[in-house]
Amino acid sequence: MAGASDTVSLLANVPFFASLDEKRRKAMASSGREQSYKQEDKIVDEGATGVGFFLILSGTTEVRRGGKVLAKLGKGQFFGEMSLIDGSPRSADVFATSPTTCWVLTSWAFESLVKSNPEIALVMLKEMAKRLRGAQGTPAS
Ligand code: CMP
Numbered sequence: 001m002a003g004a005s006d007t008v009s010l011l012a013n014v015p016f017f018a019s020l021d022e023k024r025r026k027a028m029a030s031s032g033r034e035q036s037y038k039q040e041d042k043i044v045d046e047g048a049t050g051v052g053f054f055l056i057l058s059g060t061t062e063v064r065r066g067g068k069v070l071a072k073l074g075k076g077q078f079f080g081e082m083s084l085i086d087g088s089p090r091s092a093d094v095f096a097t098s099p100t101t102c103w104v105l106t107s108w109a110f111e112s113l114v115k116s117n118p119e120i121a122l123v124m125l126k127e128m129a130k131r132l133r134g135a136q137g138t139p140a141s
Pocket residue numbers: 044050063070071078079080081082083084089090091092093094131135
């Protein structure tokens with residue numbers, strides 16, 4: 001498991017956080033924690049109450065609903081934002097498809113991240129629009 005300063009440099013290499021200066025990255029690194037998963041661990045459970053936001057630091061995951069694969073997500077991508085944004089149950093399962101490490105934020109730390117960093121909110125909105133287009137079968141050009 002990486003120490004606090006390793007986490008800061010890991011986050012610097014993730015486009016999601018690239019727009020933040022070092023001071024903000026440090027603050028964010030200390031408000032989240034790293035969590036490792038084995039292949040086929042269920043990280044998020046469809047229908048459960050959402051308490052965390054996940055950013056993939058290494059490894060691969062699959063988003064599945066009713067056994068159907070909706071998306072494959074890898075390093076630098078995130079999941080678990082939907083329940084934290086609207087307070088509804090998890091919309092899908094998320095499984096690790098290889099040994100995976102995520103950076104995990106609690107719901108209040110996620111809210112504080114989004115409120116104090118509009119750049120991050122924009123990155124997240126763009127990704128959510130892309131996923132919505134994909135789910136509707138109208139991928140962006
Ligand atoms: P949440 O509903 O909190 O938990 C399940 C997560 O899977 C969800 O947030 C999104 O992050 C992700 N997810 C759900 N549907 C899709 C999709 N169609 N494409 C990519 N990711 C998705």
